[in-house]
Amino acid sequence: MANSSQNTSPSDSSLPNGRTSLTQVDPPIALGPLDGRYQPQTAPLTDYLSEAALNRDRVHVEVEWFIYLCRNGVLPGLEPLSEAQEADLRAIVTNFDGESISELAEIEAVTVHDVKAVEYFIGNRLEALGLARLKPLVHFGCTSEDINNLSYAVGIRDAVTNVWLPAARELVDGVSDLASSARDMPMMSRTHGQPATPTTLGKEMAVLAFRLQRQIKHVENQEFLGKINGATGTYAAHYASAPQVDWQEVSRGFVEHLGLTWNPLTTQIESHDWQAELYSSIAHFNRILHNLCTDIWSYISIGYFRQIPVAGATGSSTMPHKINPIRFENAEANLEISCSLLDTLGETLVTSRWQRDLTDSSSQRNIGVAFGHSILAISNVTKGLAWLDVAEEALAEDLDRNWEVLAEAIQMVMRAESIAGVDGMDNPYERLKDLTRGHRVDQARLIEFVSELGLSPEAEERLKNLTPATYNGIASRLVDYIR
Known part of the structure; x- marks a missing residue:
């Protein structure tokens, strides 16, 4: 952004309403945010x-x-x-x-x-x-594309290896750490936005970490293809000039010398299929991360997470009590932009008219932009996670307000008892629906209901000891799948 030390002359003031033109400001002003406002976060991709x-x-x-x-x-x-x-x-x-x-x-x-x-x-x-x-x-x-396809492959490979993957792994480590620390922390689930079978906060975070890890593995296993075989992929000029040479072996050896995977069969251009595969994996990662952002945002909105105040920072321009979840909101926007570009690249790069057209030339110049918005989002989420604090008391209060979620457990115990030959277990779903739908049910009413069912002593005792906080199955153990 321009500052008071940047120089302009009166002659530059050629815009409507007397505004000063900024095209001649020194140093030049970036048109886009990745090279301007957000340059510190995206600079490594340069x-x-x-x-x-x-x-x-x-x-x-x-x-x-x-x-x-x-x-x-x-x-x-x-x-x-x-x-x-x-x-x-x-x-x-x-x-x-x-x-x-x-x-x-x-x-x-x-x-x-x-x-x-x-x-x-x-x-x-x-x-x-x-x-x-x-x-x-x-x-x-x-041909020019012999050099271009290899140069792009080298650059993209190194950007993925040295910038995107380290940032993605750091982010997933942060999600995994949160999952591990909160593995035993009971939390109300919500299906369709309504109270449902409880879980643990750690298990919910582990689901997202596991999904992100799978996409990272896809990116880690990505091939980066290259070719060097002439103007139409036939080695015609090579064999015309030196027919005694095994040019296919030379081509393969050189591409592999660059650390790439040799593509033996192309038109003038390398077909870009590997790029489409890579961008699909990164876009999928982005979309899972977008899901994490919307979930975290929603948990903040209902008080499950507190945002740790940053000294000197303004949370809202007019409401001093607020700390806006801007890291996650910023990430959502940048993930959407990144996915749009990656999707477009994946769709357009795999098509070229006959041997060659130049649509890919313009398209590929936006690869850095697509990666830049992904990196910016990853950076924001990583920072946002570091400034979250779990409001355990809010989780506990929410669970204690929703004893009706135990209706599922009671119903399933009744079904099991019926199969075991216990009388009086007819219509368990309907009986629990009458008890809970449209009403708030507290612990005393549920215990009274259980006492009247005629369950076996062991089953009755098990249900009477159950609480929303303890009704989460093996949620804490499931966190181990992210290790």
């Missing part, structure tokens, strides 16, 4: 999914292809480079910086082609490295 990162990874792929061809003597006259020469080439990548970004932009302004600009960028450095003779080897046999 290293992998920004336009600059894509160009750096293009340089990386081109350099590694150059080295790989030399190291394996793929073409006549090619010999392995010295360790020093390989190091010098790789330094083009490790030294990629702001000046490199500007130089590439200047080259692209002439070529009007981003990948060709990368080829020239590398070629311009070969003479200083004593490799001018090998300038034709840069981008050898490649």
